[in-house]
Amino acid sequence: MKYTNLFEPINIGQLTIKNRFVMPAMDSGTTTSEHLFSDQSIAYFAARAKGGFGLIITEYMAVVPEGIGNPKEVGLWDDSFIPNISKLSDAVHKSNGKIFAQLHHSGMMCVQKNTGVQPAGPSAIASANYLEPVREYSTKEVYELIEKFAQAAQRTKKAGFDGVEVHGAHGYLIAQFLSTATNKRVDEFGGSYDNRFRFARLIIQRVKTLCGNDFPVLFRLSAEEFMDGGCTIDDAIIYASLAQDAGADAIHVSTGTGVGGNIVTPLYFDPGFNIDNATKIKANVSIPVIGVGRINDPALANQIITSGRADMISLGRQSVCDPEFPNKIFEERTDEIFKCTGCMQRCYYSKGYDESDVGISCMINPFSGKESDWKFINTAVKKKIVVVGAGPAGLEVAWIAAKRGHDVSVYEKNSTPGGNYRLAAIPPKKQDLAKTIHTYTTLCKKHGVELHYDYEMTSKKLNSLNGDVVILSTGSTPLLPPIKGLQIDDCIKANDILDGTKVIANQNVLIIGGGLVGCETAEFLSGYHNNISIVDMESQFAKDAVKRSRAVLMERLQHNNVSMYPNTKVLEILKDGIKAIRDDNEVTMNGFDTVIIALGSKAYNPLEESIQANEVYVIGDAKIARDAKAAIYEAAKLGLSI
Numbered sequence: 001m002k003y004t005n006l007f008e009p010i011n012i013g014q015l016t017i018k019n020r021f022v023m024p025a026m027d028s029g030t031t032t033s034e035h036l037f038s039d040q041s042i043a044y045f046a047a048r049a050k051g052g053f054g055l056i057i058t059e060y061m062a063v064v065p066e067g068i069g070n071p072k073e074v075g076l077w078d079d080s081f082i083p084n085i086s087k088l089s090d091a092v093h094k095s096n097g098k099i100f101a102q103l104h105h106s107g108m109m110c111v112q113k114n115t116g117v118q119p120a121g122p123s124a125i126a127s128a129n130y131l132e133p134v135r136e137y138s139t140k141e142v143y144e145l146i147e148k149f150a151q152a153a154q155r156t157k158k159a160g161f162d163g164v165e166v167h168g169a170h171g172y173l174i175a176q177f178l179s180t181a182t183n184k185r186v187d188e189f190g191g192s193y194d195n196r197f198r199f200a201r202l203i204i205q206r207v208k209t210l211c212g213n214d215f216p217v218l219f220r221l222s223a224e225e226f227m228d229g230g231c232t233i234d235d236a237i238i239y240a241s242l243a244q245d246a247g248a249d250a251i252h253v254s255t256g257t258g259v260g261g262n263i264v265t266p267l268y269f270d271p272g273f274n275i276d277n278a279t280k281i282k283a284n285v286s287i288p289v290i291g292v293g294r295i296n297d298p299a300l301a302n303q304i305i306t307s308g309r310a311d312m313i314s315l316g317r318q319s320v321c322d323p324e325f326p327n328k329i330f331e332e333r334t335d336e337i338f339k340c341t342g343c344m345q346r347c348y349y350s351k352g353y354d355e356s357d358v359g360i361s362c363m364i365n366p367f368s369g370k371e372s373d374w375k376f377i378n379t380a381v382k383k384k385i386v387v388v389g390a391g392p393a394g395l396e397v398a399w400i401a402a403k404r405g406h407d408v409s410v411y412e413k414n415s416t417p418g419g420n421y422r423l424a425a426i427p428p429k430k431q432d433l434a435k436t437i438h439t440y441t442t443l444c445k446k447h448g449v450e451l452h453y454d455y456e457m458t459s460k461k462l463n464s465l466n467g468d469v470v471i472l473s474t475g476s477t478p479l480l481p482p483i484k485g486l487q488i489d490d491c492i493k494a495n496d497i498l499d500g501t502k503v504i505a506n507q508n509v510l511i512i513g514g515g516l517v518g519c520e521t522a523e524f525l526s527g528y529h530n531n532i533s534i535v536d537m538e539s540q541f542a543k544d545a546v547k548r549s550r551a552v553l554m555e556r557l558q559h560n561n562v563s564m565y566p567n568t569k570v571l572e573i574l575k576d577g578i579k580a581i582r583d584d585n586e587v588t589m590n591g592f593d594t595v596i597i598a599l600g601s602k603a604y605n606p607l608e609e610s611i612q613a614n615e616v617y618v619i620g621d622a623k624i625a626r627d628a629k630a631a632i633y634e635a636a637k638l639g640l641s642i
């Protein structure tokens, strides 16, 4: 499908951007304690420009040292930063991309341990996140800050940047001035829309004065702040018009604040959820409007641009997940797109897999964030590689090894690839996980991997295949601990529900195990008019889920009237319920039609002992049952090293 409208050039002020794809500001996690971009940060941004993004916006950059929100935030407060940031603009320009710097000050969201000084903001109101006393900026200081913003912009211009984005979103300093929740000033910077906008207006105007009218200025704002007394879309429409009047060349419509949340939204928010807000703003201004928020699909991107709902689309996590998203669309290789699932597991809550795995990356594409480090090097010795199991780990290692020139075959016992990861796509709102598997199999086919399904591997068959290398990625099976009364052969497991083997409707259901699988199975079953209860011996349900996703999942379970019983250790499974210990008391819970087991999984690795190949690797859950993020990372590293 040719999505030609996405590749129409557009002007921001007098600057022409080659297409409609924007990479928004995102902390790369690889800047230095000297407040500089590292070689990896530069390689990371350059890869997105090379992948086709017409406009790259840097992660937020501090206009004054006391405004940093992140201890390693890149600085713009004096000229010494110019050589370092020039390297970034050069790298982006090499691929014909344009680069804007995001000008930032955290205001009341600063913390003293990072800045060394007491946080200050429009009013002496503490951030509910950090609970540190906040000082109110004097009127004189506000005027001084305006000058600092403009001087920072001027430095980016000297460093070859094509424009700046004034960060008026997400509850940082400028947004704090805009928000009725945080601006209670009685001088000319508070009390009315015009006054609350004065700080932003004077920054935009002063940037134009110092940098020239032809130096583009984007204004980013949050369409909704999701906090009591915070800005709503109606406020944002007014501020967007005021930004246009002040001389801004485009509006970037984001959402959320550090306190109200939803700057980065979990998978439960639908793709493109914020575009209606961009459209409302677009109806009230004549400058270009950029929309953002879980845009992860070519057809959706195209629809937004073609229908005129926004002028440009900004892809945060999708650009983390696949730096080549625009090029793959242009070259009609959409099946090869790594589609962001919204899981937040490796980009926002960036927990590396090992000590070398630092900075932003992606669960399904661990090459992201490794631009200066991981390379595909063709193999000098072509090996015959046999992979057993077509879950994400097996498929990932297969396509990477094949791309490097090995002869790779994958054998899968089921008729479809994906293993348990495929089942993880079944609960509501998790459909995008299915595309991960589709992408991996597409890449396998592209690089000549032979895929065999409905193939029950045995040691005899495996040895007769004579692989030089055998990779066992046979996944995991449900954990069934020896609980009294548990019928190992007959019990219903969460996977039986998710794979469609068992259909449970209009019943009283008890789920034993409140991990992510148990909770998501509860949500799935709620759609079949069941009355669900979950028990878990831990005090917290879905405790391993990322914070934001977990919070929304809990809200959704409450909305579905799922009853949750923490601190409940099952002693015995009865015909219609359980006997358990809760808070040192024995309790009986009965009257259930169905009891479902969701107690985790254990490695499934039946073949390792009898293999005769020289090189044998066990990866993913087959080694230790863990999450997909670890399995995929491990598989990618192996694929690059065989």
Ligand SMILES: Cc1cc2nc3c(=O)[nH]c(=O)nc-3n(C[C@H](O)[C@H](O)[C@H](O)COP(=O)(O)O)c2cc1C
Pocket: 024, 025, 026, 027, 058, 059, 060, 102, 167, 169, 170, 220, 254, 263, 264, 265, 292, 293, 294, 295, 314, 315, 316, 317, 318, 347, 348, 360
């Ligand atoms: C790791 C990470 C860091 C971010 N840092 C910034 C930032 O420095 N400035 C900013 O305006 N937005 C920041 N954002 C928000 C993104 O620009 C974007 O608005 C958000 O991720 C929603 O878009 P998406 O759903 O396409 O990811 C960040 C997002 C992520 C995931």
Ligand code: SF4
Pocket: 317, 318, 320, 321, 339, 340, 341, 342, 343, 344, 345, 346, 347, 348, 361, 362, 363, 364, 365
């Ligand atoms: S880790 Fe998850 S949310 Fe983040 S970019 Fe990758 S798929 Fe998207």
